[in-house]
Amino acid sequence: MSVADRADSVGARDVLWRFGPMVYLPTLLFALGEGAVIPLIPIIAAQLGAGVATAALVASALVVGQLSGNIPAGWAVARFGERRTMAAAGTISLAGVVGMVFAPGLAVFAVSVLLIGFCAAAFGLARHSFMATRVPLSFRARALSLLGGTFRLGMFVGPFAAAALLAVFGDERAAVWFFGVCLAATVVLVLVGPDPEERFAPAPPAAASAPLVRGDAETEDTGEVVTGSIPTLGRDGVLRTMWRHRGVLSRLGIAAASLSGVRSARQVVLPLWGVSIGLDAQTIALVVGVSGAIDFALFYASGQVMDRFGRLWAALPAMVLMGAGFLALAFTHDLPDAAMWFAMFAAVLGVGNGLSSGILLTLGADVAPPSDPAPFLGSWRTLTDAGGAASPLLVSAVAAVSSLSVATGVMGVVGLLGALAFVRWVPRFVPRHG
Structure with missing residues (x-):
């Protein structure tokens, strides 16, 4: 029985609950550990002799690793499957x-951070690919918003866990x-838990996961929605997949970026x-x-809206609120209040930001080829990660040559232009469905 048929009989909540030990719990563990370590990377780098600029560069190795890992991860998932890729x-x-932990110098520490970022890309893409092929279209957005919310929960709680460990052990390496303990538990869970690739076989493309942009093996993606029967596609390589779907990647992908x-x-400004x-620092942290609490509270509402x-x-x-929010904030710097x-x-x-939870995961799943989504999702996630990595650099560059108010306004304009691109x-x- 396909997952779509099961969904009709047991309901969306029950199917989502079954994904818990396969997808959501490993995601929570991975994000919890990563969230505990991220704030301490610059501190440990400084202890190893890095200056402020070098410590920031070492911290950015995590993002660089994730960016460089997305496309190889797409190849690995397509070749070895989601479970093996997650375990590896x-x-x-x-x-x-x-x-x-044992880095004798800054270079080894930086390479280790880069390696973790690379693996985080593979782990994330494997979960994304699994959900894209196993979750019925009728509640795909809710499932992926919950996935995004689970990751946010881990990243939110992780720093508090790190603070507690610092209070107990007084050593940053305890985090x-x-x-490492979270990773070991994740690997065990992935290996000994029920195999999601056997328990939930991919749904037939014509049923639960019909592609929203289609084309046969010999047809290039021109950007137009093509209707008709859905052929059985052979597996394409990563580069050929990028070329075939260059239309959606260069248009909707740029909007997503x-x-x-x-x-x-938002995290920088x-x-x-x-x-x-x-x-003062306490007031800033409170605001x-x-x-962040408002953001986290709305993650599932986003999936409900997208599905319905x-x-x-x-x-x-989401884009209008963030774009207008940045633009309006830019004019308040010198006001009395x-x-x-x-x-x-x-x-x-x-x-x-809360209303945007799960959007990038859902849109990527919507437009990915249902027969072999991983290579496409590798390209999709590279675009979105590149957008996230570029914006702090843009804010820094504009603020350096002008002011923080101008940089904030520029990000507001980017948000409003992105809203037009989504329209x-x-x-x-992605024709309307829900």
Whole structure:
């Protein structure tokens, strides 16, 4: 029985519950450990002799590893399957943890961080590919929003776990060992738990996961939605997959990258803005924390909206809220009540970010070839990760030559342009369903 037929008989909640030990729990463990380590990477790098700029560069190795790992991960998932790729990524990440703990110098530590980022890309793509092929279209967005929410929960709780470990052991490397324990538990769970690839076989393309952009093996992706029967496709390589689907990647993919960029800019702009208007660290942390709490509270609502009304009904409000929030914030720096405006627009950005939870995962699953999604998703995730990595650099560059207010306004314009791109390309590549 396909997962679509099972969904009809047991309901969406029961099927999502069955994914818990296969997808959601490993995701939580991986994100919990990674969230504990990320804040401490620059600190450990500084202990190994790095200056401020070098420590920031070492911390960015995690993002560089993830960017460079997406496309190879697409090849690995297509060749070896989701379960083996997840287990291998977790095991290799353990080598990175050992390297971080026992690094004799900065170079070994940086390579270890890069390796963990590379493996995080493989782990994430394997989960994404599994959900894209096993979850029925009728509640795909809810399932993927829950996946995104699980990751956010781990990243939110991780720093608190690191703080507790520091209080007990007084050594930053205790958090790295904690990441290692999480990774070991993840690998065990993936290997000894029920095999998701056997328990939930991929649904037939014509049933549960009909592609929203189609084409046969000899047809290039021109960007138009093609109707008709769905052929059985052979597995294409990563580069050929990128070329065949260059239309959707260069259009909807760029819109998705703009969303990722605006999200990433929020994490950079809000703390800098608080410092710039003279707030103390405790107040800034409180405002950013409340914004994050609003963001986390809305993650499942985003999936509900996308499944019931269509993808655009979540993507457009999210981008408009974040774009307008950044743009309005840019004009409040020198106002008498700057702190009040900062808190208010931080909340607006939290609402917008919460409404965007799961959108990138869902759109990627929607437009991926159902017979072999992994190579396409590798390209899709590379685009979105590149958007997220580029926006802090853009904020830094504009602020350096002008001001933080101008940089914030630029990100607002990026958000509003991204909203227009979603209006233009989502209906073309992802016809309304829900």
